[in-house]
Amino acid sequence: MMARPAPQALASSAFRDDEKVFSYGGYQLLDDIVVPRFGESHRWPADCIGRPASRKPGEWRFVFPLDDPLINLQLREYCFALLNPSHPVLRQSLIFLSVVPLSVATIRPSMMEIRKIMDWGREQGLPDDLGLWDPEDWHEEIAHKASQVEGVKTVAFHVTAIRRLRQLAPVLTGISAFDDPWGDEPASTVAAKAYDEEAPSRDTLATPAIPPETWWPLLRGAWTYIHTFAPDIFRWRDHFAQQREVPADQPRSTKARPVRPEETDALLEKWLRTPGNAVPVHEVDYNNVTAGTPMWTALSKMVTDGRTMNIFADNQSDRPRTRRATVLAALNAGRVMTVTAGVGRGKGPAGPRYIAPGTSVGVTQEKLDDDVRRWLADPGTVVPVYATDEHGKAGEPIWGMAARMIWGPTPPDVNRHRNLKRFDRRNRSGAARARLISQAVADGRGIPVDSDLWAGWRAYPVQRPDAAHILRADGTSAPWRTQISAIEVAFELHMLRAAIYVFVAALTLMRDSEVQEIQRDAVRTYFGSPAVRSRKTKLDPTRPELYWWIIEPVAEALAVLEQLSWHPTHLFAALRPPTGKQTHTEPGISSDAEIDFFINGINTIAHRHGLAKIPPSHVRSHMFRKTMSQLAGREPDSEVALGLQLKHAARRALANRTTQAYAQMDASWAKEFDTELQQAAARKLVDLLRGRRQGERVAVGPGAARLHAGLDKVIDTINNNPQLRAQIADARVEEALLADEFHNLHLGTINHCMFDAPQAECQDELPEDQRGLAPLLGACQPSRCRNSTITRAHAPYWVSEEDDLTVRSKDPRLSPPRREAVFVRLADVQRITRALEEEGRA
Secondary structure (H helix, E strand, O other): OOOOOOOOOOOOOOOOOOOOOOOOOOOOOOOOOOOEEEEOEEEEEEEHHHHOOOOOHOOOOOEOOOOOOHHHHHHHHHHHHOOOOOHHHHHHOOOOOOOOOOOOHHHHHHHHHHHHHHHHHHOOOOOHHHOOOOOOHHHHHHHHHHHHOOHHHHHHHHHHHHHHHHHHHHHHHOOOOOOOOOOOHHHHHHHHHOOOOOOOOOOOOOOOOOOOHHHHHHHHHHHHHHHHHHHHHHHHHHHHHHOOOOOOOOOOOOOOOOHHHHHHHHHHHHHOOOOOEEEEEEEOOOOEOOOOOOOHHHHHHHHHOOOOOOOOOOOOOOOHHHHHHHHHHHHHOOOEEEHHHHHHOOOOOOOOOOOOOOOOOOOOOOHHHHHHHHHHOOOOOOOOEOOOOOOOOOOOOOOOHHHHHHOOOOOOOOOOOOOHHHOOOOOOOHHHHHHHHHHHHHHHOOOEEEOOOOOHHHOEEOOOOOOOOOEHHHOOOEEEEEEOOOOHHHHHHHHHHHHHHHHHHHHHHHOHHHOOEEEEOOEEEOOOEEEEEEEEOOOOOOOOOOEEEOOOHHHHHHHHHHOOOOOOEEOOOOOOOOOOEEEEEEEOHHHHHHHHHHHHHHHHOOOHOOOOOOOOOOOOOOHHHHHHHHHHHHOOOHHHHHHHHHHOOOOOOOOOHHHHHOOOOOOOHHHHHHHHHHHHHHHHHHHHHHHHOOOOOOOOOHHHHHHHHHHHHHHHHHHHOHHHHOOOOOOOHHHHHHHOOOOOOOOOOOOOEEEHHHHHHHHHOOHHHHHOOOOOHOOOOOOOOOEEEEEEEHHHHHHHHHHHHHHHHHOOOOOOHHHHHHHHHHHHHHHHHHHHHHHOOO
C-alpha cells in the first residue's frame, strides 16, 4: 500500500518561504553548509551555525509535524521568530526580543511544549486558536502538565514557552492576541503553586552545590586516575593493541579464503592446460574402486594447491559432475598418471601437496611445537580455563584463547579457526600440544576466566607487576593492579576519560558545552597565567573563543586527554574511532552518563584501587560551577574574579547578580569550613602542647589558666592510654584530641579566643537576643576578657603596641583626658608584655 502524501504546506503572511532561517541573529554561518529556508516544512538542520560538541545531532535540528498544515506553519513561525529576534517584521509588529537569540537547544524543546499544548487543547475540545482560551483553561493546562511531570523547573519552562507564544501571537497565523494568564508572577512561582510549594527566592540560585562528603572523594579519585593510573593504562592499552595486530611476517594460509565456484572452475581449466599435468588414477582396485578410476581427492588437492579435496564431491549439483566430465575427457585424451594409494594421499615427492589443519605455508609442525613450549617456559604464563560449566567444562583449557595468546590473532583472510586447529586432538601433533597445555593446568598454572562468548580472548588477564604503587587506608603500599585483561583496559580507559571530564569541569568553572569544545593544543598563557582556550556557546551565536585560567593539575589532565583522544580536533570524543560502515566522527560525550559512570566505577573498584567510596548523590556538570564558586567566593576580591571565570557580565561591571548567587554558601559547605577552621586551630596548638609537655608556660593573659588546663587534660589522656602513647609521634592523633578539647577556639593575630559566651566581654555590646552565637571580633578586649590567651607568637604585636603608646603618651599636644586614656591602655598592654617577659625568663 502506498503512503499517503503529506498535506500541502500553508504560506505565512509574516515571513517569506525563501527567507533563510538563520538571518537576523548575529550568526556566523559556516562555509559550504546549506542554510535551511522558512518554506522547508519538515526539517531545519542547524549545522550551518556549528553544532556544539555537547549536543547530539538530533538535538541540533528542528523537525515539524506534517499531519496538520496549520500547526506545522504555526510552529515554524514560532521557531523562526525566536531564531531571528531582530527581524524587521517583529519590529513592525512591536515585538521587541533580546538581540541575542535563544539557543537551538532551548527553542527546540520550547516548540515541542507548544505542540503538546495544542494537542491537549484539541483533546479537551478547546478552540484551535489558543488566543481564545480563557484564563481558567490555561490554569487547567498547567495543572495537567504538573500531573504529568515531576519538578518545578520543568513546569516553569512550560510556562515560559506559553509566554513566548503570547508575545509572538501578532506574527503567528491563526492565534489571536491574549493577556498573560498569570499577570506579573514569575514562571517559577506559577510552577511552585501547581505543586502547592513555596516559590524559591529570586536571589537564590536553583542549582545545588555538591555536598563536601561527595566533592572531596570525587576529586581525589579523578586526580588519582589522571596522575597515578594514566601511565599504566596507556602502557597496557598499547600492549593489547599490539596483540590485535597480525604480525607482518606471519605466513598466510592457503586454506583460508573460500573460493567461488567460478574460480575453482578456472583453476581446473588452468591446471588441465598446463603441459605435464596428468590425471592420477588408481593403479589397482582399491575399496570398491576399480583400477584406472581417477583419484578425485588427490586431483582436487593438486588443482587447488592443497586448499580442498572436495571440488569433485557429489553434492547433488551439476557443477561437480561437469568438472568430472572435463577430467574424464582429458583422461580419454591420454592425460593419465597411474599412482599408488599412498602417493595419492600425499606420500613421496610425486604426491599432491597437502596442508595439514592449523598449519600454513612455511610453518612446520616442529615450529608450532616450539611456540607452545616457549610460551609455557615463561614463568608468568598461566593457562586460561573455564570458570564454570556454562560454555565448557570447568577447569578445562579454553583452547581458542590459549591459541590466541600463543600465535596472536588470525589474519583477516584466513580461516578464523586455524589457530584453534593446532590443538586438534584428532591428529598426533595437535594432541601432543594439547597434552602440554593440560599438564600445565594440572601443575596449578591455570586461571579461571569468565568466558562469555562476546568477550573471548579479551577476558584473559595478563600479569602486571609493573603497576604504580598506591597508599591504602591501612598505611600499606601495593600495586593498584596485579593483572588486567583487554576488557578491563577498555573499562579503565573509559574511567580515565570520565575522570578528566570531572576534574576539568570541577576546577575550571566551565560550562559543559565549554568543556566539550576544548580542542587540541588548547593550553595557553593568558595575561601571564596558564589558561585553556575554548568557545562560549551559551547566549552567544558568534561562539567567541575565550580563555579560562587553570592550575597546573588541570593542564596535566588535558595533556593526558590528548594522548587518550583519537579525534583530529576535539579532545572529548568516543573512545574508539568509527570502523566499518560507521561514519559518525563528530566529537562530544554525554556528560551526565560520564559522571554517573565514574561515580559507579569508583564505588565498584574502590576496595581494589585504594580509593575512597563516593557517597551516592546526584551530581551534574552545572553543579561543579556552583560548588567551585562557593570555594573561590571566600577569597578577597573574589566576585570580580568569579565574574571573569564564569563568563558573567553586567553592563557596568565584571560580575553580576548571578555571580553572587553562585558564590553564596550553603549549609553543608558552611559546616565543612567550620570543621576546617577547627582543624587549623588544632594544628596551631600542637606546638603549644609539646611545650606544655616540657613544663613550660605557653600562654599568658586572662584565659591562660583555661588553656593550660585544657592542654594538661590532653597530655593526661595520651599518657593514660597505651595505644595513644605509642602514637605520640603522630601529629594527627594530637590534632584530633586538641580539636575535641578546644572546639570553640578562634585564632587571631594578637590573641586566641576560647569562646565561652557567659565570660565574653564582647557579648555585652550585642542585644540580648543576639548573644552567645559567636565572638564579636571588633569589640574584643584581649587584655581583659577571660576567654583571651596570648602566646609567644603574638608577642611582637604587643611589644610594638607598647612602644607606640609610650611615644604617644609623651606627646605634649595631648589633652589631659586623652593622655589619661593612653596611660590606661598602656597599662593594659604592659600587663601582657610583662607577663610575656616573665614567661621568656622562665
